[in-house]
Amino acid sequence: MTKPKTHKYIIYRAHWSEDKGWRTFSGSRSLTGILQEHFDSSGRPIPEVGERLTEGKKDEDGTHYSRWGDWVVDRVESYLPDLPVGQEFTEVVICWCKYSPVEPVWVPQGKSIVSVESFGGDVEAFEEWKATATDKDRYRVVEIPEGVKR
Amino acid sequence: MTNPLPLPNDDETIHSAADRESCYKMERKYGWRLKRIDEYPDAPILKVDCVFYGDAPFPDYMEKTDND
Numbered sequence: 001m002t003k004p005k006t007h008k009y010i011i012y013r014a015h016w017s018e019d020k021g022w023r024t025f026s027g028s029r030s031l032t033g034i035l036q037e038h039f040d041s042s043g044r045p046i047p048e049v050g051e052r053l054t055e056g057k058k059d060e061d062g063t064h065y066s067r068w069g070d071w072v073v074d075r076v077e078s079y080l081p082d083l084p085v086g087q088e089f090t091e092v093v094i095c096w097c098k099y100s101p102v103e104p105v106w107v108p109q110g111k112s113i114v115s116v117e118s119f120g121g122d123v124e125a126f127e128e129w130k131a132t133a134t135d136k137d138r139y140r141v142v143e144i145p146e147g148v149k150r
Numbered sequence: 151m152t153n154p155l156p157l158p159n160d161d162e163t164i165h166s167a168a169d170r171e172s173c174y175k176m177e178r179k180y181g182w183r184l185k186r187i188d189e190y191p192d193a194p195i196l197k198v199d200c201v202f203y204g205d206a207p208f209p210d211y212m213e214k215t216d217n218d
Contacts, residue, residue, distance in 0.1 A: 007178070039174065040183040042203070054161060056188065056201060064164050064199075066157055107157040112164035112199055115208070117179075120172045129195055139166055139196075144208050 008046065009089045010038040012053060012071065012097055020099050021071065035071055035097060046093045047073055053097065057106070062138030065106040071097040114139040163206035166196040173200030182206045 014021030014033040022033050036053060053069040075096040081087055114136075119125040130141065162185065167173055170187055177184040183203035190197055 005181070036186060038183055038185050038203070039177050040203075041178050041181045042183045043181065044183065054157065054185075056162065056164075056186075058188070058199065064162070066161050068157060105156060107161065109162050109164065112166040114166050114196065117176050117208075118165060118167040118172060118196060120167075120169070120175055125168070133195065135194075142208065 006090045008040040008091045010093045012036045012095045047095050062111045064109040067104050067106045070101040072100045074098045111140050113142050115142045163202045165200045167198050
């Protein structure tokens, strides 16, 4: 019997009382305090109090950087469906965050990967990109091992 | 303000992709955690970066599923 796969929807949001972290939805005046949303099929434990969010950026040469962000989780709520069958998520987690700024220290994370999965598994599209792209030096091109089902 | 310990240089694994859906497909297929999708509308083909938590390598082998 195989272990059921989990698929968590994790929302990081600012506390109601926070002045920062609020923005409007694109094209409207409606406000949201959602900072990040993660989609997790890894099976890892849900976030814990004290977890600090990270932020990222990319340079012109394609090098990615990340840094510790200015938000820290200080309350975690987990919501489980009554019947986790036929639904997108097996768990919804809300992480309430407080603003706790730090000095930005950017750490290089290398260049992004391009593989057949960058094209949704379309081998033809991947091969065409490899043959015609003029900016391949901004990426790390990876061939997926033969044993991996597409 | 006291800074936390430095981030490791494998804090994130980024896969560039032609569309958002490819990010979700990778997350589900390989059991990764998708942190965010960064958009680059001016990019010629690979218009999004799928940012995954930690080290997210492709496996050497995957078992066939019940759908095969």
